[in-house]
Amino acid sequence: MNKVLRSAAEAVALIPDGSTIMCGGFGLCGLPENLIKALHARGTRNLTVISNNPGVDDYGVGMLVKSKQVRKVFASYVGENKEFERQAMAGEIEYTLVPQGTLAERIRAAGAGIGGFFTPTGYGTIVAEGKETRVIDGRNCVFELPLHADFALVKAFKGDTRGNLVYRKTARNFNPVMATAAKITLAEVEHLVEPGALDPDAVVTPGIYVAHLFQGAAYEKRIERRTVRQLQAV
Amino acid sequence: MDKRERIVTRVARELRDGDYVNLGIGMPTMVANHVPAGVDITLHSENGMLGVGPYPLESEIDPDLVNAGKEIVTELSGTSYFSSADSFAMVRGGHIDMTVLGALEVDEEGNLANWTVPGKMMKGMGGAMDLVAGAKRVIVAMEHTTKDGGHKIVKTCALPLTGTNVVHMIVTELAVIDVTPKGLVLREIASDTTLDAVKKATGATLHVDGEPGRF
Numbered sequence: 001m002n003k004v005l006r007s008a009a010e011a012v013a014l015i016p017d018g019s020t021i022m023c024g025g026f027g028l029c030g031l032p033e034n035l036i037k038a039l040h041a042r043g044t045r046n047l048t049v050i051s052n053n054p055g056v057d058d059y060g061v062g063m064l065v066k067s068k069q070v071r072k073v074f075a076s077y078v079g080e081n082k083e084f085e086r087q088a089m090a091g092e093i094e095y096t097l098v099p100q101g102t103l104a105e106r107i108r109a110a111g112a113g114i115g116g117f118f119t120p121t122g123y124g125t126i127v128a129e130g131k132e133t134r135v136i137d138g139r140n141c142v143f144e145l146p147l148h149a150d151f152a153l154v155k156a157f158k159g160d161t162r163g164n165l166v167y168r169k170t171a172r173n174f175n176p177v178m179a180t181a182a183k184i185t186l187a188e189v190e191h192l193v194e195p196g197a198l199d200p201d202a203v204v205t206p207g208i209y210v211a212h213l214f215q216g217a218a219y220e221k222r223i224e225r226r227t228v229r230q231l232q233a234v
Numbered sequence: 235m236d237k238r239e240r241i242v243t244r245v246a247r248e249l250r251d252g253d254y255v256n257l258g259i260g261m262p263t264m265v266a267n268h269v270p271a272g273v274d275i276t277l278h279s280e281n282g283m284l285g286v287g288p289y290p291l292e293s294e295i296d297p298d299l300v301n302a303g304k305e306i307v308t309e310l311s312g313t314s315y316f317s318s319a320d321s322f323a324m325v326r327g328g329h330i331d332m333t334v335l336g337a338l339e340v341d342e343e344g345n346l347a348n349w350t351v352p353g354k355m356m357k358g359m360g361g362a363m364d365l366v367a368g369a370k371r372v373i374v375a376m377e378h379t380t381k382d383g384g385h386k387i388v389k390t391c392a393l394p395l396t397g398t399n400v401v402h403m404i405v406t407e408l409a410v411i412d413v414t415p416k417g418l419v420l421r422e423i424a425s426d427t428t429l430d431a432v433k434k435a436t437g438a439t440l441h442v443d444g445e446p447g448r449f
Contacts, residue, residue, distance in 0.1 A: 029298065100359075101318075104317075170279070223297050225304050
């Protein structure tokens with residue numbers, strides 16, 4: 001078994017035009033930035049992207065939007081990106097808004113082999129339009145289907161060569177659940193380590209979910225809102 | 235006192251020791267600065283964190299540590315991290331004691347509209363629909379009327395909804411209102427306003443049980 005690839009370029013070469021890809025990250029935090037940049041460089045087209053946000057104009061999934069590589073987006077929030085907005089208003093890109101928790105659970109359901117679920121989220125709103133509803137334990141619920149992908153692009157802090165992954169702080173977000181829900185999961189890690197170097201009790205994504213991984217380079221980790229406080233004078 | 239300070243200070247008095255609380259983006263975030271003495275709460279951030287700390291010093295900035303508003307924050311002793319799926323299981327499963335959100339409109343049945351307006355591009359609801367459907371208590375913190383004096387507390391919401399029958403309490407700079415099965419019940423009015431002024435600023439029926447309290 002060899003899951004380790006040399007580079008992001010080698011990983012994205014597996015992704016054909018027209019693929020549905022999941023992309024981890026929340027805003028710009030915990031993004032598989034090497035994979036996105038490599039996908040941008042390769043010019044893979046006609047992609048459907050499932051990601052909490054489509055990035056900003058020139059970073060994250062926004063890079064792929066700007067270069068017109070994306071046909072359709074599933075996200076919970078698509079603000080903070082003028083070019084996405086322009087393409088959406090012009091009908092050049094399709095998008096479906098999914099409540100954030102429903103998005104996470106639809107992905108989880110896909111990875112766990114669940115054929116859908118009833119949730120109170122979105123009942124009585126446009127999200128429920130055209131969907132089956134049912135009263136469960138006295139609450140109105142909406143039926144939601146699992147959400148699968150061909151590829152999941154995830155970012156972890158450390159990974160061993162068997163594909164076991166650990167994450168760091170809120171850079172975890174959608175990465176572990178997306179890792180379970182695609183036919184092929186491609187993981188980039190800040191530190192690639194030998195088996196035994198990770199505490200087995202601390203592994204968040206077991207290697208069974210990861211097809212290929214590589215050590216990412218030159219992490220930019222761009223900050224969306226640089227909020228700081230001043231040291232108070234005593 | 236500034237309107238927003240007054241609103242968040244009053245909302246903070248609803249916090250109970252031990253509560254797990256999710257504060258929405260914008261004004262609701264300011265509630266964290268007014269937690270009453272002796273009340274120990276844990277802040278939940280839906281991107282996967284319990285125990286959200288203050289903004290960092292310049293020297294403490296960590297790009298892997300953000301809140302749901304994508305602002306850089308810090309961790310506290312006792313902080314925990316988890317995935318988005320676990321985070322929303324927590325929300326949907328009724329484990330979050332209280333959420334505080336802003337609103338464009340709230341109506342007599344506790345319906346809430348706070349994510350989009352017709353004629354503009356829909357940018358998304360983020361986690362708001364999950365939070366209002368799942369939190370044990372949903373408090374709306376908002377200015378009583380629009381900038382032009384238009385009603386935000388209405389008989390029936392006209393804007394696209396975030397959730398139906400979800401709001402428990404509305405706190406504005408003028409009033410504290412409970413949403414009950416019989417409709418909106420006025421509990422308190424601001425110390426510098428009158429019952430008539432509050433009624434005039436409200437586009438829904440306000441039930442009044444005796445003399446409302448002051449805040």
